[in-house]
Amino acid sequence: MGKSTVVPFGPQHPVLPEPIHLDLELKDEKVVKAIPSIGYIHRGLEKLVEKRGFQEYVYIAERVCGICSFGHGWGYSKAIEGLMEIEIPKRAEYLRTIWHEISRLHSHLLWAGLGADALGFESLFMQCWRIRETILDIIEQTTGGRVIFSVCKVGGVRRDISDNELKEIVKRLDVLKKEIDGIAAIFLNDETIHARLKGVGTVTYDEAVALGCVGPTARASGVPQDYRIGDEGGAYKELGFTPVLATEGDCFARVKVRLLELYQSLDIIKGCVENMPAGDIAVPVKGFPPAAEYFTRVEQPRGEAVYYVKGNKTKNLERFRLRTPTNANIPVLVKMLQGCDLADVPNIILTIDPCISCCER
Amino acid sequence: MKQIFIQTEAADLLGKAAQYKKDGYRMVQILCTRVPEGYELTYSFDKDYVMENLRVIVPLEGSVMSVTSQYWYAFVWENEIHDLFGLNVEFIAPEVDYGGKFFQLAKPMPWHELSKAQQPAAAVKVNLRPGLGVDASVKPAANPAAQKPAAPAAKPAATAVKPAEGGN
Amino acid sequence: MSYIKKSPWLVHYDGSSCNGCDIEVLACLTPLYDVERFGIVNTGNPKHADIFLVTGGVNTQNLPVVKQIYEQMAEPKVVIAVGTCACSGGVFHDCYNMLGGMDKAIPVDVYVPGCAARPEAIIDGVVKGLAVLEEKQKALAVPVREKQALREKELEPEMAISKSQEAGK
Numbered sequence: 001m002g003k004s005t006v007v008p009f010g011p012q013h014p015v016l017p018e019p020i021h022l023d024l025e026l027k028d029e030k031v032v033k034a035i036p037s038i039g040y041i042h043r044g045l046e047k048l049v050e051k052r053g054f055q056e057y058v059y060i061a062e063r064v065c066g067i068c069s070f071g072h073g074w075g076y077s078k079a080i081e082g083l084m085e086i087e088i089p090k091r092a093e094y095l096r097t098i099w100h101e102i103s104r105l106h107s108h109l110l111w112a113g114l115g116a117d118a119l120g121f122e123s124l125f126m127q128c129w130r131i132r133e134t135i136l137d138i139i140e141q142t143t144g145g146r147v148i149f150s151v152c153k154v155g156g157v158r159r160d161i162s163d164n165e166l167k168e169i170v171k172r173l174d175v176l177k178k179e180i181d182g183i184a185a186i187f188l189n190d191e192t193i194h195a196r197l198k199g200v201g202t203v204t205y206d207e208a209v210a211l212g213c214v215g216p217t218a219r220a221s222g223v224p225q226d227y228r229i230g231d232e233g234g235a236y237k238e239l240g241f242t243p244v245l246a247t248e249g250d251c252f253a254r255v256k257v258r259l260l261e262l263y264q265s266l267d268i269i270k271g272c273v274e275n276m277p278a279g280d281i282a283v284p285v286k287g288f289p290p291a292a293e294y295f296t297r298v299e300q301p302r303g304e305a306v307y308y309v310k311g312n313k314t315k316n317l318e319r320f321r322l323r324t325p326t327n328a329n330i331p332v333l334v335k336m337l338q339g340c341d342l343a344d345v346p347n348i349i350l351t352i353d354p355c356i357s358c359c360e361r
Numbered sequence: 362m363k364q365i366f367i368q369t370e371a372a373d374l375l376g377k378a379a380q381y382k383k384d385g386y387r388m389v390q391i392l393c394t395r396v397p398e399g400y401e402l403t404y405s406f407d408k409d410y411v412m413e414n415l416r417v418i419v420p421l422e423g424s425v426m427s428v429t430s431q432y433w434y435a436f437v438w439e440n441e442i443h444d445l446f447g448l449n450v451e452f453i454a455p456e457v458d459y460g461g462k463f464f465q466l467a468k469p470m471p472w473h474e475l476s477k478a479q480q481p482a483a484a485v486k487v488n489l490r491p492g493l494g495v496d497a498s499v500k501p502a503a504n505p506a507a508q509k510p511a512a513p514a515a516k517p518a519a520t521a522v523k524p525a526e527g528g529n
Numbered sequence: 530m531s532y533i534k535k536s537p538w539l540v541h542y543d544g545s546s547c548n549g550c551d552i553e554v555l556a557c558l559t560p561l562y563d564v565e566r567f568g569i570v571n572t573g574n575p576k577h578a579d580i581f582l583v584t585g586g587v588n589t590q591n592l593p594v595v596k597q598i599y600e601q602m603a604e605p606k607v608v609i610a611v612g613t614c615a616c617s618g619g620v621f622h623d624c625y626n627m628l629g630g631m632d633k634a635i636p637v638d639v640y641v642p643g644c645a646a647r648p649e650a651i652i653d654g655v656v657k658g659l660a661v662l663e664e665k666q667k668a669l670a671v672p673v674r675e676k677q678a679l680r681e682k683e684l685e686p687e688m689a690i691s692k693s694q695e696a697g698k
Binding site for chain 3: 011013018019040041042043044045047048051059060063064065066067069110113125126129130132133136145146147148355357
């Protein structure tokens with residue numbers, strides 16, 4: 001064994017579009033220790049609540065992260081609705097669920113592509129992103145934007161989707177399902193992928209619990225933790241929901257969980273369309289948030305996000321806090337990287353589906 | 362979502378965290394808010410989708426013990442609180458104690474100052490502006506003559522113990 | 530159809546963007562938009578790149594990183610600021626940790642607005658950047674020749690010495 005060397009990874013790295021910096025302490029090719037340092041994207045968004053009105057802030061919340069933008073807008077709106085005790089119409093809840101699941105589809109397909117790219121599987125990356133364009137078309141058709149939705153507001157949603165449009169979307173999703181079958185077959189059966197991912201970056205159930213990880217990263221280690229079965233928001237409770245689980249806890253299990261969640265999202269959207277209630281899509285919001293506080297949570301594509309708001313009877317909030325899934329997954333990443341090969345570092349980082357922009361806000 | 366806040370003392374924090382860990386709770390997050398009395402820390406624990414929040418008030422010059430001995434992964438939030446608020450968190454597990462280098466900021470401790478709405482001077486300013494309705498009448502009532510951050514009375518909501526207040 | 534004289538390679542860096550623009554930059558590379566058909570290649574190495582695509586605004590932490598990438602790139606080079614944040618700071622302009630748009634750190638040649646900038650707009654920006662690149666190349670060409678002449682002049686005495694040495698042998 002040679003003496004240890006420190007290799008910096010990032011912030012500008014070909015594998016990740018986002019800047020994360022890790023100091024990797026190596027002994028030969030093995031990583032002994034990984035020390036993340038963050039702050040490259042820290043903007044201080046939480047503090048902006050003091051400058052923007054509480055209704056206006058929804059668009060800042062959406063820009064915490066461009067990939068899970070709808071989820072953040074929803075989480076923030078939900079927190080304000082809880083604080084002000086606003087009950088939103090059922091149709092709005094269903095529409096929010098549809099958009100949230102569509103954004104999950106887009107996020108997971110995007111991630112699958114990046115994951116394939118990290119493996120060096122360029123053509124699979126291209127296929128995943130080609131399929132993803134179908135989702136983006138649906139998003140553009142229903143919201144007007146491609147990545148930032150801007151349809152969620154405090155008290156409901158801004159736009160309605162007509163029943164005909166919904167039916168047409170379901171048809172397009174059926175086509176998409178066949179395409180997903182194609183890429184899923186490659187991911188699950190290809191020998192190269194098995195060789196690269198199986199047994200790499202393993203997190204056992206106990207470790208997953210001890211490190212407090214969330215989302216697909218936790219579920220791949222068998223921790224049945226998915227806030228969609230929690231107690232509020234959306235149509236999940238009415239439609240019935242069971243989280244996708246895997247038990248192996250390695251990189252391959254995390255890939256599998258996300259792929260299976262694609263199918264689950266398709267089913268949820270279908271369920272929402274079939275049971276779509278009629279009625280209003282928003283309620284008017286009067287007055288200012290009271291001097292009280294409220295916690296709420298949303299299951300984002302990357303895991304559970306926690307939103308906290310505190311009002312002070314003015315147009316601006318006193319405090320807004322967001323604990324994002326990547327923030328909770330950094331400790332588990334540090335553990336995963338210990339003892340892996342240097343060449344596997346990009347894979348392992350990608351399998352937690354990091355979103356640094358969320359993480360640092 | 363049910364909002365459960367449990368008021369506690371800084372000295373009891375570690376013991377309570379250990380109890381939560383024993384009971385199989387997952388730590389969700391640590392929240393820090395600047396209040397006139399100092400720092401208001403909220404430690405959230407989750408089990409079966411029910412979240413319990415421990416609430417600790419730490420004076421401005423005070424410090425708080427790290428919970429990394431119980432929940433190792435709390436280092437992310439503790440380092441963040443140290444860097445953003447300037448609150449001294451003692452005995453963070455040494456391998457993950459960044460010593461103030463977790464975030465590199467343009468302005469050190471950007472959250473350390475009270476928010477505009479909490480500062481008495483700002484409240485007076487609001488008072489001078491006509492036609493601001495509800496908030497204008499409420500704000501000055503809380504601290505009319507106070508020149509400095511006056512009293513816990515200015516923030517009744519923050520200090521009140523709220524056992525199991527139903528939400529949603 | 531006119532053709533592009535150069536196959537520009539580009540390096541992408543995410544300043545402090547929300548990822549919206551970054552995924553749109555990546556979407557440009559994938560089958561629907563496919564900029565690779567124009568010979569545009571996304572590279573990770575700043576020394577290989579002609580064009581610097583940068584998304585998001587600049588903050589204290591990433592300021593040296595952006596400057597370093599820019600300085601590593603060979604002349605001529607073009608900087609394209611993608612998205613409103615990179616142009617002016619966007620919705621984050623008054624955050625405590627933001628310094629503003631990318632032009633606060635490095636000289637920007639092309640601004641692509643939009644939140645998030647659409648792939649069509651990004652491709653259009655790259656094409657506009659190509660025109661700038663060509664101009665820069667032309668502008669650079671003259672001084673290089675002059676420089677070479679200057680250098681030859683500087684080297685003249687040395688050359689004379691070495692020649693005389695050779696003759697001495």
